Amino acid sequence: MAERRGTGRRGPVPAVRARWRGLLLTAALLAVCAAPFQLVPFRVFQLTMVLVYTVALIGLNLLVGHGGQISLGHGAFFAVGAYGTAIMMFHGGWPYPVTLPAAAAVAFAIGLALGVPATRLHGLYLALVTLAIAIFLVPLLKRFESVTGGSMGLTLAKPRPPAWSGLAEDQWLYFLTLAAALLALAVNHSLLRSRVGRALHAVRDNETAAEVMGVRLAFHKRMAFAWSAMFAGAAGCLYTWVIGFVSPDSFTVNLSITLLAGLVIGGLGATWGPLLGGLFVMFVPSLSQDVNKAAPGVIFGLLIIVVMYVAPTGLAGLVRRAAHSFGRTLRKG
């Protein structure tokens, strides 16, 4: 499985394909910028949430897809970001733009601290510990009522669009989240192309060989955990902006499991996996819930198992394969 998940450079992209790719990306960017002016506010809200999940999944992808480690508790870092933001705005009265870097930094620090045991654990033990952390978080949030608002949570004012922009609230939130998601994508991209990314891939593909080559295993595993927590924290911050409300029951262990499910279905280690996963996590439950309350769970569970058997690169891998064969037919014809 490992070799098929590789995202390393595949040599120089032929000029023709590069031009096509550039055109496609430009068109996609235009469509993404035009969308909030064409859709009703509820759809804009849904797309905004897709971007929020995408940011969280970029982080999870870094850890699971590129680092080969398992986290069943990423919802906890998401919650740290969300609650951190809510507390900064509610108790500190901070202006909202400051909370994004602050929440990301807090999540990074906590990820780094929790990364200490993580480096000593591997595989299932890491999964166990992260799962236990995710379960423990909810009662912990309920306990410190004076800070977190207990089970009632905290209600906040959503960021207001500045007058010069002429945008409605939902559109402003959409563009804020879009900008943050693009930033996350850029940070992730440069991380993966740097020393860190190469070290992560080496550790994932063969730990022993990587160590022999002089890659510091413990350090890189811990950093992967911290970076990944940082993305989840940033996503949590965006969540608080968009929803304007946090309560412990939004961050149960289900969130963590849903995130992992979304990533696996979207495509582990694939560049577009987080986005596809975000779309899946947002739209599949709301579409299938009409059939039965349990339908999303059945679909998620079945798809995870099927994806692991037949398409370890998930939806992203399928899309890529489809694009390849489409391109071949075009050239032949």
Place this chain on the structure above:
Amino acid sequence: MAGFLQQVVEGLGAGAIYASLALALVLIYRFTGIVNFAQGELAMFATYIAWQFTHAGVPFWLALVLTLAVAFAGGMLIERVVVRPVEGAPELTVVIVTVGLFILVNAAAGWIWSFLIKDFPNPFPRGALEAGGVGVAYSTLGVMGVVAAVMGLLYLLFRHTKIGLGMRAVASGPESARLVGIRVGWTLALGWGLAATVGAVSGVLVAPLLFLEPNMMGGVLIYAFAAATLGGFDSPAGAVVGGLVVGVAETLSGAYLDFVGSDLKVGVPLAIILGVLLLRPQGLFGRAAVERA
């Protein structure tokens, strides 16, 4: 003092339940090296089957026997259909598949039986046995008795039957077992069937205490993980001891540590898992795996 003893007894009662689920986890781990995150959900599903039987008017103990048979067959089927294709795959793949199974089984139960809470009959008489100011509920005694019986049966199976011998051979080395003519595939399926049966026992024991609903075992699972980690993932006896210790530790810290209280008790398994992994990763009774890199 009586109060303290009372807490210990309650802890042992809870611990016996954790022990039974931990036993199921350990069984699968020993045979296949897989930690089955769906174990609790399988137990919950089996409990629903038992509920369905009793609901149809089958007497409790007969319903239990039928349920255990269904759970055994179901466990074997899952091994053959879901787990076999990823055998030998990286740990990440296997964990993700069992997590998928977790989501699937949970949702399937919700689909079939709805998410509403159901009453589950308590097989043990009400009331408590009083001795020296400490009351032991009959249901607690019953739970402990059942877990002890399961433990004893497993011991007999592994030590005194040919099937058990074959299973131990597969656990210690599948290739060598295959060479001496043991059907490894079937033995692994048998291991899953056994684990599902033991898990079903724990589900049926928990249901009268926690109310039957699809998320019933979610809370128990993390305690069972702590128990298995404490006892050592490859030691059935360790799982039982670990379960009892976790149960007592949970009850006592909930009762006597003010900052824990009843709401933060779920931090106890987290603390135990972290503590064990940092101090003695193989657990109290487990053997450290020696790896040739």
